[in-house]
Amino acid sequence: MNIEKIILEPQSPEEPDSAKELRVAAYCRVSTDNDEQRTSFENQVRSYTDMIESRPGWKLAGIYADEGMTGTSASKRKQFRKMIRDCEAGKIDLIVTKSISRFARNTLECLTFVRHLNEIGVHLIFESNHIDTRTAFSEMLLTVLAAFAQEESRSISLNTTWSIRKRYEEGRSRWSKLYGYEKNENGEYQIVPEQARVVKEIFTLYEHGESIDKIMKHLQSNHVPTPENCETWSMCTVRLMLQNERYCGDILLQKTICESHITHKQIKNDTTEVPSYYIENHHQAIISRKQFNRCKQIFALRRTPHPDMPGKYNNQYPLGDKLVCPICGSRLFKRSIKIQRPGSGWSCEIGEHACRQFIIRASFVDQALLNAYHTLDAGIVEKKLDSPKFGSEAEIMLRYKREYPRMKKVDYWWVDDLVDHIEFGKHIRTTKELIALEVKGTPDPDDRSMKVFWKCGLVTTVPSDVFYDSDLPGRIAKRYYNQQQRKAEKKKTSKGKGRDKK
CATH class of the missing domain: 3.90.1750.20 (Putative Large Serine Recombinase; Chain B, Domain 2)
Structure with a gap:
């Protein structure tokens, strides 16, 4: 058996046709925009422009440069993506770049782009790494060096992160652009x-x-x-x-x-x-x-889920923590009620000691509070200015009375500044009973009243606007909870029928 010895000569890059002019582009990048890196960036652009234009057989196809951009992700580099699109459009034959780390610090991304460009006939030269993708052994070397570039990026990232966190521990912040501010000469x-x-x-x-x-x-x-x-x-x-x-x-x-x-x-x-x-x-x-x-x-408050409407959110409740039940002293909570007419009301129903016997319509409370604000005499408020305890609060109240003599609606912004808490009369007497007491000469004006305790130390008592007996909080509460009980029983019955059918 004859054995023939074959000696393979090392492959060298394919020499381009001397008659054909290569369209050569250069890619430059620096990851930060400080003065030192900006100088390096400008030098890269100038150097590649001179090199390509002076080399025989090369024609400048463009300088693609990303300034102040990271190399770990191509998605953030606009010029890099533009260069790839131009390669795919057949406008570039060869790309020259300083190093693998300038091209990409992500191993997978680097190899993916290199392979894609090779497939469409575009090759790369990495100057400092001495790699030309037209050679047979370029990909193996490229894989190793790209992995080193990625690890270098990870090391730089860890060092940068440590430095930033150390600054934060010392209470030193970094300037961040914000509408309404600009950075002065001291970086403040x-x-x-x-x-x-x-x-x-x-x-x-x-x-x-x-x-x-x-x-x-x-x-x-x-x-x-x-x-x-x-x-x-x-x-x-x-x-x-x-x-x-x-x-x-x-x-x-x-x-x-x-x-x-x-x-x-x-x-x-x-x-x-x-x-x-x-x-x-x-x-x-x-x-x-x-x-x-x-x-x-x-x-x-506006992002609080609505108790009765899944997927909906409540509007702001400016009186949320200022109302208490006159029967048991528990806090009142707002909820929608559909007794006689749709609306919302303040209900005593949550908590271990809640009596569930008081629901007053929210519209009555809002109107009574507006009436209390409008009837509050600024002259009486002025007498509180010298009070060590209420002087500052009285000053706030006077400022509101001057700027807003009449409030159009109950809002959190002024209620939070002015109102300490609100108390109600028990609202248990019918109209007939109140008239009878009036005739006897023993009226009960506090039964259907609302007292507003202002933060300036004053108290204003006004009617609660509950006129009809059908709107008495006790009656509304009774009808509401009976309604809820019927709904619960109906739901329970429908579930039982569903199980029977199965």
Whole structure:
């Protein structure tokens, strides 16, 4: 048997046809936008432009450059994606880049793009790694070096994360762009007056009962530019502004954490593994902390699930913690009632000691509270200004009386500032009984009354507006709970019939 010895010569890159001019593009990238990296970025662009234009047989097909972008994800690099599209469109024959780490720090992504480009006849040269994808052994070497690049990226990410968290522990924040502020020469938050007026208006409108949707439409109708300098506002933008503690001068450090150094996806920090740090009075505030907390409370109240309508949410309940049952002293809770006419009422039903004998219509309470506010004499309030205990609260009340002589509706923003709590008469006497007592000369004016205890130390007593006996809280409660009991029995019966059919 004859054996023939074959010696394979090392393969070299295919030499292009000298008559054919290669369309060569260069890709440059730096991951941060500091001065040192920016200089490196500009040098890369200038160097590749000169190199390609001076090389015989090469024609410049374009310089694609991403500045201040991470290399672990191609999705964030606009110029990189544009270069790939141009390759697929047949506009590029060869790509030159400094190194694998400039092209991609994600091993899988790097190899995927290299293979895809090779398939469509586009090759790459990685200068500092001495790799030309036209050679036979390029992919093996590329795989190893790309893995090193990915590990280097992970190491850099860990070091950066440690540095940032160390700064947070020391209470040092990083500048982050925010509508209403700009960075001054010391890197601190400085208020932009024109934008600050918009921020104040948004918080005031929301505090005074306007919905996020209406605020958004109001800004658009007045042609107020968005934080991105666009004309169209979104509900998400308004909502995020209302929830941003930086507007009251505070700052929460480490709100989010990076899930992966490859995807760079930010997730909300639940503080189970990494702590967050809240710093008060970090910078000059646009709104007061009191207004911010009030808007935060209104947002929470509006997101409370409705007890009777699954999937729906309650409106704000400004009197939620200020009403108590006159029969047993338990707190009243708001709920929808459909007795005689649809509406809502304040009910004594939750709690170990709840008597379930009192439901007063919410419309009566709101109207009585407005009447109490309108009848409160500012002159009497002024006498409380010298009181050590109520002086500051009296000053707030006078300011409201001057700015808002008459309130149109009951809202959280003024109730929270002015009302301490509200008490009701027992509302147990019928109209006939009240007339009889009046005739005897022993009237009972407190039975159908409502007392408003103001934070300034004054008390205003007004009629509760319950005129008809059918609206007495005891009668409404009895009819409501009988109605609920019938519904429960009906539901139980229907379930039993369903089981019988099975």
